[in-house]
Amino acid sequence: MRLLRVAQRVERELGTRLKERWGLNNAQFDVLARVGAAEGIVQQRLADSLLVTKGNVAQLLDRMEKRGLIERRPEGRTNRLYLTEEGRYLFAEVVPGHESLIDERLSVLSKEEQRQLSAILRKLDRSLYGEPPAG
Amino acid sequence: MRLLRVAQRVERELGTRLKERWGLNNAQFDVLARVGAAEGIVQQRLADSLLVTKGNVAQLLDRMEKRGLIERRPEGRTNRLYLTEEGRYLFAEVVPGHESLIDERLSVLSKEEQRQLSAILRKLDRSLYGEPPAG
DNA sequence: CGATTGAAGTTTAGTACTAAACTTTAAAGA
DNA sequence: TCTTTAAAGTTTAGTACTAAACTTCAATCG
16 A cells, blocks of 8 residues: 555655754654644653554663653653753754654645645544544 | 554554454554565565565564474575465454454545545655665 | 675664653642 | 552563674685
8 A cells, every 4th residue: 555655655764854954753853743732741641642553662761761862750640741941942943843854844745735644644634543443 | 653553553443453353563564565465575575565674574484483483495595485284274363353444433434534534645655665765 | 517696584782662660759638 | 548450661482674794705816
């Protein structure tokens, strides 16, 4: 299925760029972007929004905490997540660059095609989310 | 980017189905499908066509060979790959079921939308393949 | 020939990810 | 109040994947 191939290519390219420029990988970027956009988020919610397991998030955060990008603040039985100074700096640097790269890649499509793609993906997304796997 | 999210969801669902029904994961399915479609293919070519490294393929084949799905036949300095009896059986079982599942998921889209999606992805794919990452 | 080169394959170290077991703790119920 | 339950988080074992080092061997060059 071409969808998967294209997504894989895009992800690979984004990953290479991230690693070269900022020493991040895709997973770490996702965490940085999400926490940056919703500081105070709790680990389980972060995992949900990234479509990964909480175990995975726990491990990722261990590394990112060691690198000084993220801070866990325990609160009751949860951990609230915040960017550190360095994390905040990186967030401001990386996210806009990343988005402009995506725009650049999408620029081979006409405005109309971009609109169509967006509509189709939204429909697919909703359908996949709404209907749990029938079998 | 929604493209990545949708692809991730699709892949997850396909993976769950594959694992439940046939004890395969996505990577193994890819290998099975590719080798089944092009028996005699060499490891490096297989890696290229799956967009992964040859190291990864070597490891995957180790497992699949142990499970009796695939056979390596050394030839000069290359290994040609073939399905075993069991691999051939699985190939015949799995690939059609997999495709019908994809069709099912795509059925929320109209014919026209499917056509548009296909055209757009082809365009993106070609663009990503043709232009090496500019920076 | 024998040495060099380079392609194919394997191995190794490290990260990402999952599933599942385990730990901790807030909250609900007896 | 004490017990039970369940949610959040951590840990563990196993697969997938990459990059890079290493091995093997065919072909080419001296």
